[in-house]
Amino acid sequence: MxxxxxxxxxxxxxxxxxxxxxxxxxxxxxxTSHKPRPVIDAVTDYYERFNSNVHRGSYQLAVEATEALEEARRKVANFIGASRDSEIIFAKNATEAINLVARTWGRANLGPGDPVVITELEHHANIVPWHMLTAELGIELRWIPIRSDGHLDLTDLDRLLDGARLLSVAAVSNVLGTINPIRQLADAAHEAGALMMVDASQYTPHLPTDVAEMGADFVAFTGHKMCGPTGIGVLWAKSELLEEMPPFLGGGEMILNVTKEGFSTAAVPWKFEAGTPPIAEAVGLGAAVDYLSGLGxxxxxxxxxxxxxxxxxxxxxxxxxxxxxxxxxxxxxxxxxxxxxxxxxxxxxxxxxxxxxxxxxxxxxxxxxxxxxxxxxxxxxxxxxxxxxxxxxxxxxxxxxxxxxxxxxx
Amino acid sequence: MPDLEDLYREIILDHYRNPRNRGELDTPPATRAEGFNPLCGDEVIIYVQVADGVIEDIKFGGQGCSISQASSSMMSAAVKGRSVEELQQLNHAFRSMMSIEPDPDDPASTNGNSADVKLGDLEALKGVVKFPVRIKCATLSWHTLTQAIEEAQATS
Missing domain, CATH: 3.90.1150.10 (Aspartate Aminotransferase, domain 1)
Structure with a gap:
């Protein structure tokens, strides 16, 4: 209907x-999108009925708050067709999710001259993190041009992907509205031996998202553009990548053990979620996902x-x-x-x-x-x-x- | 809502449509500074030629909205032929009109008594204050001119 x-x-x-x-x-x-009543109510409800810190307390409130956070993770995983809940990393926004990949996977896997390919229609969030790695590691940034009709010019794609380690592309342009051929790009990236990251900030709020169909290795999006609260974004990545990636920020929540000599990390996804997470925001995002699913x-x-x-x-x-x-x-x-x-x-x-x-x-x-x-x-x-x-x-x-x-x- | 007529005064639109002192100067002897408004992408380029403490010539370039372009044009007309000291007083008076607090780290912004300074045509930009988002459009050229003058003084 x-x-x-x-x-x-x-x-x-x-x-x-x-x-x-x-x-x-x-x-x-x-x-940013506006927020429907069920999202506003979910955030209020969280603060009014079971506000407490997660993954720590043994008391009833803490159990409920932890369950609410993990329930939100399950909802988001279902919404984008993730095969496991633990593939959903909560971040501040899509920008932080992309930076997480650059700072962890990028630093661990890229070196001088390693090509990262992006496009001319990217948001600064998918440009500046790579410029920063160019300055820090000496990676080579390559650009897929756009045609005058607003579509990507893929004429030289094979050459641009030659030797590339990562292709990172917006699924939908935030300026032109162009829907990019993500599956085709992901297949080409994989054929060239590169990983594929999708900035789905303008996609997930508007089109059915299936990370497996996209063929991506990393997908980033933000909650506030899809009826959710500000301050909550998502990085989805394949489990095997997340297992190998070093942690992002250091602190509480992301550790298994800490001694004077060092630390060991918690399991995925918490390894990437240092500090008290945006609990109310995640609960709100869960409600947003329910709302959008209700509309279809x-x-x-x-x-x-x-x-x-x-x-x-x-x-x-x-x-x-x-x-x-x-x-x-x-x-x-x-x-x-x-x-x-x-x-x-x-x-x-x-x-x-x-x-x-x-x-x-x-x-x-x-x-x-x-x-x-x-x-x-x-x-x-x-x-x-x-x-x-x-x-x-x-x-x-x-x-x-x-x-x-x-x-x-x- | 404040009237748009307060923002888009006829004299402002006239400077926007028929900008004064738009162009470039040879560097050297002139100095050049670029200003950006990161929020909206407005860009202003100021060329200024200073000799014996006097602004002998000024040109501006770049692209931006009617307010930033008109402000550049009006500023260039107001400061051409003035001493750097007079410019600082004008700048201070303009910033107070724009409701910007003096910057304690910037002597230029606290020098002089703005009440004595005649802003002339620049007064037309007063309506911008009612549209707080646009204040940066009006002040961008002044910031950029300050940079260009500093550059000129550093190299002289």
């Missing part, structure tokens, strides 16, 4: 509020394709040559992220004018400055959609856009 955004909106308390006396038209879910990820994706198609048609029909929407033109080939330029007006000014009508879009480089250089601009306006958006939100965007003319078009 198709999603009904009208009913879904009722699940999101923030949708009741007004902005500048207007209805909230939230089109920035690629930055196939339906979430169908809704996104339909709404993206409507948005592309509406904006193009209404504004023609006055608007440039970057990225693939086919809704089936893209997520619900629309980066656009309107009449040469700077995106900050566009976003400022839209705000007056309660329309929230992001303006800037979207943490993808290398991609901006390829696109030949310093910034874009970006409207991004989710389960609570419908055609009326697209119409509100289209209507408010014309207001920019008053100030900027003579």
């Amino acid at each position: 198709a999603l009904d955004p009208g009913t879904i909106r009722d699940d999101f308390p923030i949708m009741c509020r007004q902005v500048h006396g207007r209805r909230l038209v939230y089109l920035d879910s690629a930055a 990820m196939e339906q979430v994706r169908e809704h996104e394709v339909a709404l993206t198609g409507y948005a592309l048609r509406t904006l193009n029909q209404r504004y023609g040559d006055d608007i440039t929407i970057h990225g693939p033109t086919e809704p089936a080939e893209r997520g619900g992220v629309l980066s656009f330029e309107y009449k040469g007006i700077h995106p900050h000014d566009v976003a400022q004018v839209l705000d007056r009508s309660g329309v929230c879009v992001r303006a800037g480089h979207h943490c993808a400055k290398t991609l901006m250089r390829v696109l030949g601009c310093s910034a874009t306006s970006r409207a991004s959609m989710y389960v609570y958006n419908d055609e009326s939100d697209v119409d509100a965007l289209a209507d408010a856009l014309a207001d920019a003319d008053v100030f900027f078009i003579e």
